[in-house]
Amino acid sequence: xxxxxxxxxxxxxxxxxxxxxxxxxxxxxxxxxxxxxxxxxxxxxxxxxxxxxxxxxxxxxxxxxxxxxxxxxxxxxxxxxxxxxxxxxxxxxxxxxxxxxxxxxxxxxxxxxxxxxxxxxxxxxxxxxxxxxxxxxxxxxxxxxxxxxxxxxxxxxxxxxxxxxxxxxxxxxxxxxxxxxxxxxxxxxxxxxxxxxxxxxxxxxxx
Numbered sequence: 001x002x003x004x005x006x007x008x009x010x011x012x013x014x015x016x017x018x019x020x021x022x023x024x025x026x027x028x029x030x031x032x033x034x035x036x037x038x039x040x041x042x043x044x045x046x047x048x049x050x051x052x053x054x055x056x057x058x059x060x061x062x063x064x065x066x067x068x069x070x071x072x073x074x075x076x077x078x079x080x081x082x083x084x085x086x087x088x089x090x091x092x093x094x095x096x097x098x099x100x101x102x103x104x105x106x107x108x109x110x111x112x113x114x115x116x117x118x119x120x121x122x123x124x125x126x127x128x129x130x131x132x133x134x135x136x137x138x139x140x141x142x143x144x145x146x147x148x149x150x151x152x153x154x155x156x157x158x159x160x161x162x163x164x165x166x167x168x169x170x171x172x173x174x175x176x177x178x179x180x181x182x183x184x185x186x187x188x189x190x191x192x193x194x195x196x197x198x199x200x201x202x203x204x205x206x207x
Contacts, residue, residue: 002027085205
């Protein structure tokens with residue numbers, strides 16, 4: 001895809017470097033690399049790419065929820081999520097929010113190249129998602145759906161080890177409000193202790 005403009009967003013510098021090297025050798029023009037979603041938004045306004053390759057994990061502002069900001073500004077931009085998460089919830093959320101493709105980082109580089117080209121050609125590329133059995137984590141999808149975008153952002157911070165004070169500072173809210181969010185999430189997922197909330201985030205790749 002010679003000359004196609006691509007932006008790469010991933011919180012990991014090594015991942016961004018690997019993607020840059022891979023796609024540069026294939027003729028793509030890497031017009032931006034970002035470690036956070038807000039910078040991606042700004043750069044897209046400055047120089048609209050043909051495709052965005054992004055990892056949604058470890059972002060205070062969830063790209064899967066807020067990708068509409070980019071799609072509304074420039075509907076022709078293709079978005080491919082290349083993520084360490086294989087969560088059924090994340091795949092379904094991507095489909096529902098207008099993202100063009102979703103690929104696990106467990107896939108080969110050849111597969112990544114193939115899916116990128118298919119997305120640019122207008123295909124929507126998603127893994128098949130089987131419904132979870134009632135034996136393993138029966139209510140996780142339903143409980144995840146109950147959490148608001150703000151709660152998911154806070155849950156990621158909690159998983160990263162942030163205290164209520166740190167969360168309050170980052171989100172410009174009071175310590176009391178940060179604590180209230182935590183209590184609300186624990187009620188929604190039926191957790192009685194903080195370690196249960198953290199384990200919920202871990203097994204559903206909310207980090």
